[in-house]
Amino acid sequence: MTDKSNDTPKAEGPAAAGQGASAAGRPVTSPFDSPTTQMRKTDPKDVPRTDEDLGLDPGDEVPGASAASTGRSGGDDYGYATIPPASAASADTVRLQRRNREARRGTLDLGLFVLRLVVGYTFIYHGLQKLTGWFHGPGLDGTKTMMESGGWDYPSLSTALVIAGELGGGILLVIGLATPLAAGAVLATILNAWMWKQGMVPGFQYNAGTPTGVELDSVLAGAALAIILTGPGRWSFDRTRGWATRPAYGSFVVVVLAIAAAVLTFWFLHGGNPLTGIGPFN
Structure with missing residues (x-):
């Protein structure tokens, strides 16, 4: 009887390695199956921690990186690529950002609309009284007579100016068109009326x-x-x-021009001191 050899033929190749691993009682694993598990099994001492362990030379440059792209100079710096700085925002971008921040205005626009309606319709009402005689007004002829008896030197011109200021300025205020000029026109007109009434009798x-x-x-x-x-x-x-939502220095210019127009118109067409009896103006 022939004795069989206890030595079994060794399998070659990956299959043999797998069989050997299974025979040892450990499951067949691969670094691609669970890299985290493989890293845990690695001895912490074997993990590379320095450039020397990684085989890097601090003087070496990363391919494609240069001093111009990294913004660095000198041989002691690493040649790692960096993120380019963000470009400065343009004026249009800044304006758009401001408008986005101003999107929530609450009831401000509604309040300004109501204010324009009240002021505009008040001037339209008085302008139609003087031009057409509606609403128990004097009409065109009655307005001329009123201006003449009130001391205005050129009643026809004075009547035309007051009607244009009240009616034209009031309509533009209601619809919100050329608003600075419209508000300046009604301001100059009402200042003339203020000076006219104030100068009739001494005292405030x-x-x-x-x-x-x-x-x-x-x-x-x-x-x-x-x-x-x-x-x-x-x-x-x-x-x-x-100027609809962000009026600036132009508003002060309009105010100054409206006041100057009122004073010059009163001085040229009426004359006299409109502040008679107020404080030092006697």
Whole structure:
């Protein structure tokens, strides 16, 4: 009887390795199956921690990186590529960001719209009274007579100016078109009326209960001034204009021009001191 050899033929290749691993009682694993597990089984001492362990030379450059791309100079710096700095924002981008931040205006535009309606319709009402005689007004001829008896040197020109300021400026205020000019026109017109009434009787004439009281004129002048300084808002035909939501130094220019126009018009067409009896003006 022939004795069989205890030596079994060894298998060659990957299959043999797998069989050998299974025979040892360990499952067949691969670094691609569970790299985290493989890293845990690695001795911490074997993990590379320095450039020398990785086989890197601090003087070597990364392919494709240069001093111009990295912004570094000198032989001691690493040649790693860096993220280029962000370019400066353009003026259009800054404006767009501001508009996005200003998107929530609450009820501001609605309030400005109501203010324009009240002031604009008030001037339209008085302008139609003088031009057409509606609403128990004097009409065109009656307005000329009123201006002449009130001391205006050129009643026809004075009548045309006051009607244009009240009616034209009031309509433009209501629709919100060319708002700075419209508000400036009604401001100059109401300032002329204020100076006219104030100069009739010595003393400060503010009480609305008297024919020469300037209380209503003062309120309308303040409202027109507020519209110039705040802009018409987005509920207007000027909504795409800068002065609609962000009025700046141009508003002060309009205010100065309106006051100057009122003073010069009163001095040229009427004359006299409109501040008679107020403080030092006697």
